[in-house]
Amino acid sequence: MEREIDKAIDRAGEGLEKGVASIWKKGLVPFFNAVGIGIREVKQKEIWKTKPFMWYMGTVAGASVAAGIIDSTYLADLYPDNFIWHWLYHEQPMRYPLALTVGFAGGSYFFYNKGKNVIKLRQRFILAFERCGLYSSRRVMIDNKNRPEYPTLFKEIVGDDGGITFVFRNVGIPVEEWQKTKPSLEASIGEKISRIEMFNNKPSFIAVKLGGVEIPEKLDFSEELISHCGDSSIVVGVGEQGVLTHDFKKNPHVLVGGATGAGKTVVANSITYQCITKLDGMLYIVDFKGGADYAAFEDMGIDIISEREIVERLLQRLLVENDARVQLFKGKARNIWDYNEWLKKQPGKKKEPLRRIFVLIDELAELTDKKSCPKDEHELVDNIVGLTSRIARLSRFTGINLILATQRPDANVVPGQIKNNVTGRICGYFSDDVAYRIMLDFIPYPRLPDPEVLPGRFMYSIGARKRLVQTPYFQDQHIDPNFKMDYSRGMLTLEGALDEGHPSNQELSPIASHRQSYSIEDIED
Structure with a gap:
C-alpha cells in the first residue's frame, strides 16, 4: 500500500513538474517573448508618441494609482469572516503590490498584443x-527542429504614401535573387510589392516595400511629363506621390548635388530647359568646364560664361535689376507674379510683363572655392561669394533665381551664407554620409543607390519635406531646335549685361549703376 502511495506521489510530482515546465515553455516564455518584441515595435515605430498609446497607458496608470490608494481596511471589512480576505487586506499591506500588479498587467497586455502581431x-x-x-x-535549430535559415524581420518603416517597407536581415542571398522572386513573393504574400532593394546600400539588409506608389526605375523626358508644369513650377521627376514639381514662387533657389557620374548635370539641364520654355525665363549659364555639357543651349543663343570677371559683372547687374524691380513694385504688388497680374489690368496699351531670370552655376566649386583659382583672384572670389549671397537673400520676390550645381558640397564650396538661403535641394548619390549631411542636413533613409545600378534616383528636399524621386533622362534631342533665347524683353536694366563696354558696367557699385542707368519714371513711361 505504501509503495502504491509513493508511486502515486512520484507520478503526481512528475506531472506537476512537467506541467510547470509546459506552462513556462508554452505559456510564459512565448508571452514574455511577445512582450519584448512588442516593446521593440513600440520603440521602432515611435508608437509611444501616438494618442491611443498615451490614452491606454494613462488609463492603466490611473487604475494602478487607484489600487494603491484604496482603503484596505474597508476591503477587509467587506468579508470579516473570510480568513484569506482578512489576511490579504488587513494583516498584509497590499496596496502597493496590488498597484504594481495592475500596472504591470495592463502594460504587458498592450505590448503582448503588439508583439503577437509581429510574430x-x-x-x-x-x-x-x-x-x-x-x-x-545553412541549417539552424528552430523550436527543436532542424530548419533552413530564413531572412528575419528587422524593422518596419511606414511611408508618407501609405506603403510599408519591411527591412530583413539577409542570409547571404544576392539582391538580384530577391528581385527575381518578386512575382512569387507577391503571390505568396497577397500584396503588391513596390520595390526590393538593399537597405542603406548594405547587402546584409534587404528592404521590401509593400503598397504605396512604385517609383519608376527609368523616366524619359517628354512633353507629357512637363505638361505638369505650373505658372511658377517645373517638374523634378516622379516620386511615390506621383509627379513631383518645384515651385520657384515658394522656393526661389535650388541646389543640385551629387558625386561624379550621379547625373546632376542631366538634372540641371532638365530644370533649366523647363525654366526657359515653360516659364518663359531668361537664362545665364556659368560653366568653367568649357561649356561642353551645354553646347545645345549655346546653339539656342544662351550666354555661357566661363570667366570670373564676367560672372562678377553679371551678378552686380542682377542686383541692380533686383533693386529696380523692388522700386517698381512699390504701391503696386508684393512680387513679380502679382506685378504682372496688376500690369494686365491696366488700361491702354499693354506693357511687356517682367520675365523671370535664371542663373545656372555649374560647377559651384570653380566659382567659390579659392583653392581652384590663382592667388591674385582670391579677392574676386570673395566678391562673387558676397554677390551670390546677396542675390540669394534679396531676390525671393523679384523673379531672380539661382540654380547651383556641385559635386563637393563642403563649407568652402557652399558657404553658409549661400546655403541658408537656398531652400530647394536635389541630391544625388554620394559615397559618404558627410556629403549627405552637408547637402541635405540629414542622411537619406534608405541610402540612394549607386548611379551605375539605378541612374537618375535623387532625393528632393524642401525644409521638412523629403521625397525620393526618379528624375527624367534629359538629352540634347529633347531640345526644340527652333527655340532661340530672347534677352531683349522683360527686364529693366539687364540689356548688355555681359558687354564690357556697356555704360552701366563702368561703375562697380550696383546702386550707383542702377541710379545712372535708368529712372522709374522712364520705365513706367
Missing part, C-alpha cells in the same frame, strides 16, 4: 520565403 507577420513572411526558396543552405 504572426514574421511567420507569414517565413512561409512566403519557404515557397519562393529564399533561404540559406
Whole structure:
C-alpha cells in the first residue's frame, strides 16, 4: 500500500513538474517573448508618441494609482469572516503590490498584443520565403527542429504614401535573387510589392516595400511629363506621390548635388530647359568646364560664361535689376507674379510683363572655392561669394533665381551664407554620409543607390519635406531646335549685361549703376 502511495506521489510530482515546465515553455516564455518584441515595435515605430498609446497607458496608470490608494481596511471589512480576505487586506499591506500588479498587467497586455502581431507577420513572411526558396543552405535549430535559415524581420518603416517597407536581415542571398522572386513573393504574400532593394546600400539588409506608389526605375523626358508644369513650377521627376514639381514662387533657389557620374548635370539641364520654355525665363549659364555639357543651349543663343570677371559683372547687374524691380513694385504688388497680374489690368496699351531670370552655376566649386583659382583672384572670389549671397537673400520676390550645381558640397564650396538661403535641394548619390549631411542636413533613409545600378534616383528636399524621386533622362534631342533665347524683353536694366563696354558696367557699385542707368519714371513711361 505504501509503495502504491509513493508511486502515486512520484507520478503526481512528475506531472506537476512537467506541467510547470509546459506552462513556462508554452505559456510564459512565448508571452514574455511577445512582450519584448512588442516593446521593440513600440520603440521602432515611435508608437509611444501616438494618442491611443498615451490614452491606454494613462488609463492603466490611473487604475494602478487607484489600487494603491484604496482603503484596505474597508476591503477587509467587506468579508470579516473570510480568513484569506482578512489576511490579504488587513494583516498584509497590499496596496502597493496590488498597484504594481495592475500596472504591470495592463502594460504587458498592450505590448503582448503588439508583439503577437509581429510574430504572426514574421511567420507569414517565413512561409512566403519557404515557397519562393529564399533561404540559406545553412541549417539552424528552430523550436527543436532542424530548419533552413530564413531572412528575419528587422524593422518596419511606414511611408508618407501609405506603403510599408519591411527591412530583413539577409542570409547571404544576392539582391538580384530577391528581385527575381518578386512575382512569387507577391503571390505568396497577397500584396503588391513596390520595390526590393538593399537597405542603406548594405547587402546584409534587404528592404521590401509593400503598397504605396512604385517609383519608376527609368523616366524619359517628354512633353507629357512637363505638361505638369505650373505658372511658377517645373517638374523634378516622379516620386511615390506621383509627379513631383518645384515651385520657384515658394522656393526661389535650388541646389543640385551629387558625386561624379550621379547625373546632376542631366538634372540641371532638365530644370533649366523647363525654366526657359515653360516659364518663359531668361537664362545665364556659368560653366568653367568649357561649356561642353551645354553646347545645345549655346546653339539656342544662351550666354555661357566661363570667366570670373564676367560672372562678377553679371551678378552686380542682377542686383541692380533686383533693386529696380523692388522700386517698381512699390504701391503696386508684393512680387513679380502679382506685378504682372496688376500690369494686365491696366488700361491702354499693354506693357511687356517682367520675365523671370535664371542663373545656372555649374560647377559651384570653380566659382567659390579659392583653392581652384590663382592667388591674385582670391579677392574676386570673395566678391562673387558676397554677390551670390546677396542675390540669394534679396531676390525671393523679384523673379531672380539661382540654380547651383556641385559635386563637393563642403563649407568652402557652399558657404553658409549661400546655403541658408537656398531652400530647394536635389541630391544625388554620394559615397559618404558627410556629403549627405552637408547637402541635405540629414542622411537619406534608405541610402540612394549607386548611379551605375539605378541612374537618375535623387532625393528632393524642401525644409521638412523629403521625397525620393526618379528624375527624367534629359538629352540634347529633347531640345526644340527652333527655340532661340530672347534677352531683349522683360527686364529693366539687364540689356548688355555681359558687354564690357556697356555704360552701366563702368561703375562697380550696383546702386550707383542702377541710379545712372535708368529712372522709374522712364520705365513706367
